[in-house]
Amino acid sequence: MxxxxxxxxxxxxxxxxxxxxxxxxxxxxxxxxxxxxxxxxxxxxxxxxxxxxxCVGCTEPACAEACPTEALVPRQGGGVVFDGKKCIGCERCVPACIVGAIAMDKQLRKPIIxxxxxxxxxxxxxxxxxxxxx
Amino acid sequence: MLGKDYIRVLHINLTDEKVSVEERKDLFHLLGGTGVASKLLEENMRPDLPPLHEDQPIIFAIGPLSTIFPVATKTVATFISPLTGEYGESHAGGRSAMAIRNAGYDAIVITGRANKPTYLSITDHSVEFKDARGLWGLDVEETGRIIREREGIPGKRSIMRIGVSGENLVSFAGVNVDTYRHFGRLGLGAVFGSKQLKAIAITGETDIPVTDFKSYYSTFRWLYKKVVETDLMSKYHEIGTPINIKVLNAISSLPTKNLQQSTFEHADDISGETFAQDTLVRKVSCVGCPIGCIHVGQFRRLFDKGYEYESLAVSYDHELIYSLGSLLGTPTASEVLELIDEVEETGLDAMSTGVALAWATEALEKDILSIEQTLVPLAFGNTENYKKAIHYIAERTNDFYRTLGEGLTHATEAYGGKEFALVYGGNEMAGYHTGYAFALGQTVGGRHSHLCNAGYQYDQSAKELNDEEIVDYLIKEEKERCMLTSLVICLFARKVYDRETVLKALNAIDMPFTDEDLDKMAEETFFTRLRIKQKLGYSLENEKFPKRAFETPTRWGKMDEERMNKLLHMYVERLKAEYDRYSTAQ
Incomplete structure (x- = not known):
């Protein structure tokens, strides 16, 4: 489980x-x-x-929904799986997370997931x- | 270390607002902390000028283990002490070490004097000199609140600041760090004040990559377990340092009423157990320490009719309960908390303040002082008057309090009463009237702290007293602690960080030091401190012990003054021999 x-x-x-x-x-x-x-x-x-x-492990993660490149996809059981190679650093996931769990890595320009x-x-x-x- | 082989030093000059950075490979073997900060003090100090001259430096240094290994939480500050006129070193935890590390520095050197009240904002990409005219005169808490609203990343910053005592150059004013932590001893607060430096806010997000992940993380986990899952540190977590109150009272070692007694009739009322049961509401930690030794006690007091209460949350430790409790005859835990709160607000060092007030109380009893001088009838157990007197010291209200604020060495030169002034090595005594090793240890310690060489521990654990052994123990222990406070670990974790553990931790961050390297750096640091003291005109041979120390029983009964002086003489001779050996070998 x-x-x-x-x-x-x-x-x-x-x-x-x-x-x-x-x-x-x-x-x-x-x-x-x-x-x-x-x-x-x-x-x-x-x-x-x-x-x-x-990360509270949403089963319908808003961050993944906001992600235009499918770098964030729902994880089985809740939360998300992040694929850095697909991420373009648009930061849309950041405001999408209502609990404010996503911050940006300023050096890499990728979200910290x-x-x-x-x-x-x-x-x-x-x-x-x-x-x-x- | 963390992908580099140098110590990164930030230099800040407050006079011309110039900033520079240097990478010092030549300091790398000294690890950090005490090793680096003492060396940087020696390089930057001006022995020909007074301690509060603008050209004198303030140094901060963290170490290779800071934040990234459990209980490596402290920042070391060095300066010339306005209290003793010689070497000043003081340590503080909180978030300071983490913030300095994430700002990207190993050490900070501050010189010069701002042309108006200023606070520094240090980040990973800037140093700003900010107008603090509006903060001058504010207490420690309010200063912290205002800067917190203006600077840094919440939870990732540290704010050091002084209260009015530092602004007024009280020789034993400290620097408060974040909430509940302090550079307490030897007057760093006055050095801040002399530079018109009200505060320093530090924050940053410097990326520090883990160099060898496997090795680091497994060592980190192993150390974490050692700290959390063994009982090596349980003393500090449970009742905390105030467990000492009852222990010391039971062996006639708790300085009480200006050391007229070494047991206190109210010891049970101000014991660690009583504090825990009646006042403790919370324990908190410095960053990177899973222990949580900061015990926060709460009390309420009526401020008006109609059930109008205010409540205060104050952190307490053995040293404060001793200096503001038993030493002043304070009979209840909540009154001790009230006194601690006044000391926090004004930014004074709790130990020196308590010792100074205890002396003044007895001097008043003996008619050496008059009530015109003390302004209130100071009396053991009279908390209300002590609360007023704390403010008189911080505000330097009259000539008497002005002089008292220079420390007891100065005050007794002016008023007499030296025989009952509890001063060892120019610094007001810590809370252990345990015997010869404590008294000698604080006197000869590089920074005149009981923590330099833990003489109190020898007194408490020895089966019989052996003078040779005391001298050996103090020198050996001080050297080892020079190494530990260069890493910089909190000395509460000294049992966790045995040599093997230190080497393992250093290796895990790509610092392949050997046992011999540690011996060498410890010795170099020990003698650097000694050399600084000599350059500042200090000599152990001039030290005198207070008569009172020989009148009140210790764990070992009443100490013999002649034996004590012999011990000091033995220590001085041993030190000379060691220093000659060391100098010849260099």
Whole structure:
């Protein structure tokens, strides 16, 4: 069964950013935190707790629908599969994602897309993240 | 290292607003952190000028492991200390190391003096000198908020800033980093103030490719597990450093009421356990640390009739609970949090502030000072008056507080009372009245921190005291820590980063260092610090221990002053011999 990344207990987050450090190095071979498909930030507002912006694994992904070149196609079980060779860097996927999970890699001019690999969840010391069967 | 064999140094001159970058291959063997920052200080400092002269530099350095390996979270700052007049080194975590790394630098050197209050905005593609006239006079929190709204990428930036104490050149003003972290000790805040530098915002997205993915990622995962799944660091995660309060109290080592006592009748009320049970609302981390040692306590206070409450969230640690708690006779956890909050807001160093106020309290009791000088009747346990006095120090309200703000060495020269001023090596004491190794360790440590050589640890774990062994231990430990703080790991992870682990981590990022290379760089750094101190006219032989230290029992009973002085003499002789050996070998 395919699995999808879920944010479980974000109030337990300590802001260590190991999920981002792991994602950037594993999936994008970079030590640069902005090259992570998961983005932990503070919520803002009165309490300013942490929030994790992740690909929520849509079964009808708007980002893929917005993609004119089929570089993004729906993934079985939810989310998308990205083919960088087909991507022309038009950035239409970015605003299409309603949860704001897609950022652009400024150097490569390609979107940073979550593979639903679950490495971030393995690196969370407080189990704020988990991979769940669809 | 990460695809390069040099240290990338950003130079910023505030006077003429000039910026340059150099790639220093000759510094590469020093790793980063303490090794690089001490060397850059030696190159850029002006021993002929006072500490707050505009030509004196501020140096920041991160290390090869920063951010990319667990618990390598700290940035090292070096400067000439306005408190001691000699070598200044202070460390802070938060997001600082990550931000400097992603801005694309290993070290930053700041010289000159801005012609008006300024903050620096450093990114991966620019350095901007921004008008901070409107920020001058604002507290630390508000300054942070305003800059946060103007600069950088949320979550990927670091904001260092000073409060009014730094602006007013208080010798023990610190620099607050992000939220809850600080370059606390030795007065970096005053150095910022002397340059009219209110803050530095750093951010960036420099692409740093992983050079050998397989090797890096497997080592990263292995280290992550070592940190998270073993109990090597559980002390820092659970109750946190305040676990020491009860431990030290039980062995007569908790400095209390200006060290008139070494046990505190309210120790249980301000213990780590009490803080955790009654105030703890959250734990947070520096970037790249899965431990979460930053303990945030909350308390509420009534500000008006009709159930009008305000609530404050404040981070606490052993050192603050000691200096603003037991040392001032503060009887409850929430009052300690209130005092910490005042120190945060004004940007002072919590330890020096507590020690200075404890001395002033006793001096007032002894009629060395008058209430006209202290403005409020300082008394152990009187939190309201201490809250006022913290502001008097930061604002330098009258001549007395102006002098107190120069540190206790200066204040006791002016007013007397040196015998009960808790100063070791020119720096106000840390929270461990454990015995000889602590007292000697803070005195002889390169940056006069208890963390230079962990003498307190020797005192606590030794079965019997052996003078030779103390001297050996302090020198050996300080050299090793010179290496660890060059990587730059947080010293809380020192048990994780044994030699084998350090070599493995360096190898995984294409830095094939050997054990011998580490020995060499540790020694070079140790002696660089010593040489800087000598150039600044510092000599250990002039050091005197406060009389009070010998009047109050430690874990080892009352210390003997003669033995202490002998120990210092032994240390000095050993150091001379080592330095001669080292110099001859060079």
């Amino acid at each position: 395919p699995k999808i990344l879920k944010v479980k207990n974000i109030n337990k987050c300590i802001g260590c950013f190991e999920c981002m450090i792991g994602c950037a190095s594993l999936n994008f071979h970079s030590h640069t935190l902005t090259k992570s498909a998961i983005r932990v930030k503070t919520k803002g507002g009165l309490q300013s707790k942490f929030a994790a912006v992740i 979550c593979k639903q690999c679950g490495a971030c969840a393995q690196l969370c010391p407080h189990e704020c993240l988990a991979m769940e069967e669809v």
